[in-house]
Amino acid sequence: MQSEQNNRRTPVIVPCSAGVLDLGVLLDSKLSIRQHISKVASTCYYHLRRLCLLRSYVSGELVIQRVTSLAMSHIDYCNSLLVGLPSSAMSPLQWVQNAAVWLILGLSRQPHITSATQ
Numbered sequence: 595m596q597s598e599q600n601n602r603r604t605p606v607i608v609p610c611s612a613g614v615l616d617l618g619v620l621l622d623s624k625l626s627i628r629q630h631i632s633k634v635a636s637t638c639y640y641h642l643r644r645l646c647l648l649r650s651y652v653s654g655e656l657v658i659q660r661v662t663s664l665a666m667s668h669i670d671y672c673n674s675l676l677v678g679l680p681s682s683a684m685s686p687l688q689w690v691q692n693a694a695v696w697l698i699l700g701l702s703r704q705p706h707i708t709s710a711t712q
Contacts (some may be wrong), residue, residue, distance in 0.1 A: 635686040
């Protein structure tokens with residue numbers, strides 16, 4: 595009798611999710627990468643804000659090293675998924691890169707970034 599009950603399986607209902615995280619990449623139900631880009635930008639800004647507080651206490655070389663390891667590595671991870679996206683989707687990551695340059699060069703947000711990098 596008990597073996598018959600064990601053989602009967604009750605259906606399992608798995609709820610749908612608005613997004614899925616796989617290997618650190620967020621994808622929504624339409625396989626859009628916008629959620630991932632937003633999360634990466636948010637994480638990078640967090641690290642850049644923390645580094646900005648330390649900038650006056652450490653050398654410029656250490657700032658470059660930390661920006662590269664903490665912020666830019668997040669952008670570089672799985673960047674092949676970003677190929678072919680429109681520039682409007684990529685702009686948050688471009689803003690992160692601009693903020694990283696401002697931090698490394700010790701600039702205020704006022705000058706345009708292209709004049710600072712030339």
